[in-house]
Amino acid sequence: MAINFNESRTKENLMRAFAGESQARNRYTIAARTAQKQGMYAVSQIFLFTADQERAHAERYYELLKKSAGETIRIDGGYPVDHFDSVEKLLRSAEHNELEEYDNVYPAFGNIAKEEGFIEEATAFYQIAEIEKVHAERFGKIAMLLENNRYYESPEEEEWMCLNCGHIFHGRLVPNVCPVCHYEKGYFIPADLAPFLEHEFLK
Numbered sequence: 001m002a003i004n005f006n007e008s009r010t011k012e013n014l015m016r017a018f019a020g021e022s023q024a025r026n027r028y029t030i031a032a033r034t035a036q037k038q039g040m041y042a043v044s045q046i047f048l049f050t051a052d053q054e055r056a057h058a059e060r061y062y063e064l065l066k067k068s069a070g071e072t073i074r075i076d077g078g079y080p081v082d083h084f085d086s087v088e089k090l091l092r093s094a095e096h097n098e099l100e101e102y103d104n105v106y107p108a109f110g111n112i113a114k115e116e117g118f119i120e121e122a123t124a125f126y127q128i129a130e131i132e133k134v135h136a137e138r139f140g141k142i143a144m145l146l147e148n149n150r151y152y153e154s155p156e157e158e159e160w161m162c163l164n165c166g167h168i169f170h171g172r173l174v175p176n177v178c179p180v181c182h183y184e185k186g187y188f189i190p191a192d193l194a195p196f197l198e199h200e201f202l203k
């Protein structure tokens with residue numbers, strides 16, 4: 001039988017998770033602006049896309065806190081200051097934080113919730129942990145491409161999508177402007193990271 005929610009560690013962990021997700025959303029929104037200022041529009045959109053998913057995570061945790069409506073929950077916690085000009089560094093620190101949530105924080109919160117008898121809360125922690133893994137992998141992949149000068153060029157023929165007009169460019173080196181809409185090359189994204197493209201396994 002579940003212990004009293006008001007006396008549970010799960011109540012505090014839900015508030016910690018809500019705080020963490022809220023901050024991640026803001027950090028990614030700020031990182032998106034940094035990327036945009038440096039002409040990396042596609043990377044900026046990836047940060048915004050992820051920021052919106054962090055909002056959805058925050059919303060789910062907040063929903064589970066409804067039992068405490070009207071109360072103030074005090075928590076302690078450590079939160080990162082990932083304030084960098086380097087987009088690679090922003091991506092790597094985001095990857096690090098996502099992995100921490102996936103590997104440590106949310107599984108631990110899930111286990112505590114389970115021990116305390118809060119199955120729905122435990123499930124939310126475990127499910128959201130899996131999503132953070134996907135976030136970590138995407139941030140890590142883009143960071144790796146940028147660090148190795150492989151974001152806009154490749155030794156083999158590759159495909160990129162212009163996120164402004166949808167043009168698919170085939171080649172080894174993304175042109176300085178999109179040949180169709182003439183937007184800057186920062187709008188191009190490697191095709192395997194592009195949204196809504198038909199992937200091999202669907203063919």
Ligand SMILES: [Fe+2]
Binds near residue numbers: 021024053054057128
């Ligand atoms: Fe999240």
Ligand SMILES: [Fe+2]
Binds near residue numbers: 050054098131132135
């Ligand atoms: Fe995330």
